[in-house]
Amino acid sequence: MAPSPAEIISTLNSLCPDGVDENDFITRTAIADAAKRLLKRVQTPFDFFFPFAAEYGITHAAIQIFIDLGIWDGWTSAGGGERSLAELVKFANKEVEPELLARFLRLLTCVHFIDQTAPDRFTPTKFSLELGKESGIYHTNAANAALPQFLSKHGYNQIFDATHNPYTQVYNQPFFTRVASDPLYAESFNGFMSAYTREKCPWTEWYDTSLHLLSGADLSPGAGPVLVDIGGNIGVDIAHFLATHPSLPKGSVVLEDLPHVIPSAVVDVKTVAHDFFTPQPEETKDARGYLLHAVLHDWAYEPASKILTHLKEAMKPGYSKLLIVDIVIPEMGATIKQISIDLMLMVMLSGAERLESAWRKLLEDSGFRIIKIWVDPRRYESLIEAELA
Ligand SMILES: C[S@@+](CC[C@H](N)C(=O)[O-])C[C@H]1O[C@@H](n2cnc3c(N)ncnc32)[C@H](O)[C@@H]1O
CATH class of the missing domain: 3.40.50.150 (Vaccinia Virus protein VP39)
Structure with missing residues (x-):
């Protein structure tokens, strides 16, 4: 007899309770691939596309805003632990409206980037704690989004000219020129590269x-x-x-x-x-x-x-x-x-x-x-x- 939806959820929740050995790259990759394939079997096409329209972009923005405000740094340096909204606001290095932060916290809770343990209690995860130690690991760029328009404008060919690509179109200079000219960006890139x-x-x-x-x-x-x-x-x-x-x-x-x-x-x-x-x-x-x-x-x-x-x-x-x-x-x-x-x-x-x-x-x-x-x-x-x- 096929398992009931409740049994499937309970089985999935019971798997890998302590995670998988971080050094066992091959096993971790194979399990993650299997989990992704499972996701595809339970998702509708709309479920698959919706995150591209909403979830990924806004989650990326929220994580970056917390980096800019120094909240991951502050939280990790303070030893992590369960915190209220008011306590998290105090970690910010700039003035921030608490209700704005609360809206981002709800989002980051939904994607399991942090956990919520009570209505006004939040705990960090290994992901947010890591960003508090080394935010350069989160080195992203906005150029991917410019690729469709770039190809449409310049022809659907591979891109070989280092001075003319979606990155130079968005940032007005080649990647390594920007890294060399901006110490903060260089620190972020070196942090990502070494991680x-x-x-x-x-x-x-x-x-x-x-x-x-x-x-x-x-x-x-x-x-x-x-x-x-x-x-x-x-x-x-x-x-x-x-x-x-x-x-x-x-x-x-x-x-x-x-x-x-x-x-x-x-x-x-x-x-x-x-x-x-x-x-x-x-x-x-x-x-x-x-x-x-x-x-x-x-x-x-x-x-x-x-x-x-x-x-x-x-x-x-x-x-x-x-x-x-x-x-x-x-x-x-x-x-x-x-x-x-x-x-x-x-x-x-x-x-x-x-x-x-x-x-x-x-x-x-x-x-x-x-x-x-x-x-x-x-x-x-x-x-x-x-x-x-
Ligand atoms: C993708 S990183 C790889 C770094 C390192 N080998 C590693 O695997 O972690 C490329 C490196 O090439 C360096 N680089 C870029 N253009 C260079 C140039 N014209 N001359 C020397 N180094 C350059 C960058 O500064 C950067 O450290």
Whole structure:
């Protein structure tokens, strides 16, 4: 006999009462996918479309307003806990009408972003508490909404020009130009980037750096660096590398990024402020490994090839390796995370995640030979190990 609606609800509510191991990415993704498929089976077409019209946009706005008012910060710093509306108003760093806040609180309760325990009692969830610690994790942009109009106006073609895309149309400048010119926006982007990179399985756990990088590396004084992290942001990947190899000589690991990023570095290594569209400086030449994590996906074929050409000129034939960590889109079975990032990159940067065939073309055309493609245990990203052709 089919279960009654009450039995279905009770069964669903009893599942995963303590959540699922946060580190078990594959299981979490599979359960979330199954839950989404279940949702589709109980929703009407109207149920499916309504959130796009109302729920998502206004929820996004409410979360951002609470960030702007410093309420998540204040609540988390005060130790979380159950609070009344009047107490939450006091966390705001600006004057705010309590009834306006109450309306947003009702909304955030409906989407389970916070919980309501009594008519005037609210408790945070792990989501709101996290925003109180690191609001950069919530880095969003309004450019996606401009995509339909952009394509309608400019033709239904892929977007490759970094200076002309829905993002530049909305914000009047390319993404990285805006990041470089606005310290608050830079902090938000770096916060998002480091949270996103920390969330991934560290590259050093699935690529044997002792075997493939350190063995054969020249550590003598005057030799090139062991590792240069190109576009390494504030150094999350270098931190993984140093944790794996704590006794490397100082100066043998280099973090390279744009001048406005370098002062925020979280690792004590040699830093180089450099624009990778220009020839690599002397101090990064002849390295054993050049890491490019989530960098080439920001750029279409032409600019990506230019970055690679400058790296090629810096590399020592028969010795240097190129290590690209990025998504390699599978021909079948790509996940929504991989594909939504792919299209978001097109909207924001005129970039793209690539299929293996596109990676091979880009690398071969730019003078490289792929040694091996390693896939991370979560099957999210890959490491393309390459050398000069
Ligand atoms: C998507 S982030 C990836 C950061 C880091 N590799 C990671 O995976 O966390 C791209 C990085 O490229 C840097 N970048 C952008 N344009 C650059 C340029 N012209 N020269 C050097 N770095 C650049 C950005 O500042 C940013 O840190």
